[in-house]
Amino acid sequence: MFSAVESRRLYRQVADQIRLMIIRGDLAVGHRLPAERDLAEQLSVSRPTVREALIVLEVEGLVNIRMGSGIYVVRQHAVGSTGSEREPVEGPFELLQARAIIECAIAEEAARTAKPEDIERLDETLQRMSGVVNDASAVLAADRAFHTGIAAIVQNSTLIRVTGEMFDMRLTPYFEKLASHFEGPVTWRSAVDEHRVIRDAIAAGDAAGAKAAMRAHLTMSQKRFSESFGEEFSGEEGRGQQAGPKKGIAVT
């Protein structure tokens, strides 16, 4: 649906066309594309439209644009999670399972390496989160900070990023709309308590305990999510996505 709408824009179509030529190898890595003016003429579109298409491809990482020189192909396939790499669609339960596997491993590692200042930083996020359970956006930010804060103990920016991205993946516009209307202070307080258990295990250097606590937390989170999700679908079968749910959403 979104995809169909998107592809109507001319600059997106031009980007798609050029991307296809790159993927097929017609435009080889390391080589230069025709100039913007030439592309515009060949494709019978305006030059700004070509520019816009090339910007799409540059952000995707396929090309490198150099002023005065030209546009160079740097990769044959898009990097990362933009565009088609996001398909097939990842379901919410898949996301939670992935988080369980990944974040448990990170918590385990964090328990082995944590220093007092790391624990202080975790405590700050806990304190902050406790104080904002009634503020939907602030509590989400604090929640995110706690999870990425555990990754930060390992001092690995890839882990921090992956943790943050997985957290953000749950915050699609749909779920964010739910959160802004029906947040649950009670469920957030439960989440804070569960965070404390994780914090304590990490502080104690108990790797197995940290893993188990994170597993328990994410399991509870999944349970809360499943309950609200099930209710959503059973009660709003034909209404589309604009209807509100009956209860607060699950929280980590």
Place this chain on the structure above:
Amino acid sequence: MFSAVESRRLYRQVADQIRLMIIRGDLAVGHRLPAERDLAEQLSVSRPTVREALIVLEVEGLVNIRMGSGIYVVRQHAVGSTGSEREPVEGPFELLQARAIIECAIAEEAARTAKPEDIERLDETLQRMSGVVNDASAVLAADRAFHTGIAAIVQNSTLIRVTGEMFDMRLTPYFEKLASHFEGPVTWRSAVDEHRVIRDAIAAGDAAGAKAAMRAHLTMSQKRFSESFGEEFSGEEGRGQQAGPKKGIAVT
């Protein structure tokens, strides 16, 4: 270096500025940005420049552009591996450490859940990889397939994607250039052997063994990477990035 050059382009600066406003919460998720014409006036730039900046942000996943309606903030932080979310820059050793933590956890889980047809698929990737050790791009693809194939055993598309992305993160344009010129059949064969050990542990349902085998493989990979990296810098100190290396690069 690359970052400094990039930020000179006005549309990139405008995108950076708007992104910052989104990250800070000045432009809240779900809300509409000012119109292109208004943004252009406020920022004292032309409207096409604003358009180009907004296209950057749309590809990054921060905004959604709707013709006739406006531009809406959909996320507070960029999704995936494009744009500023990549900063701070993730180093190659950080990436390997992250992979060790994440992929060991995935291998462990895979050993608990693998079925015979899963093992057959792993065997196919091993066989394929063995047959293409002299073809740089094909061996990389087979290598990637093995790693994502382990994630696929868990039947979790988030894990498949994260694994694939981490694999791809090593394949920056610089490293791809190295690979295309100086691949190493000997190192690839070592990698295949290490893959077999992982495969065998998974097939045996030995979670701890799978974890240890993956850890050993990624450790060896890191060792090979460190050796080639060190040689690269010591031998080509002032040449910039266009010089070729003296040896093959490390492989997983």
Place this chain on the structure above:
DNA sequence: TCGGTCAAATGGCCTGACCAATTGAATCAG
């Protein structure tokens, strides 16, 4: 052979115009 200059080609940005899509207000009909 090497360094400097210059012209051509390239991308970057701007102005102005017109078209397509959306939204909300006003009007009309039942």
Place this chain on the structure above:
DNA sequence: CTGATTCAATTGGTCAGGCCATTTGACCGA
């Protein structure tokens, strides 16, 4: 009074044309 229709205003999409900044390669002179 309520619901449907119409229309104007606003929005993004695309184009044409122009000029500026940067890069590259050819040419010339020492």
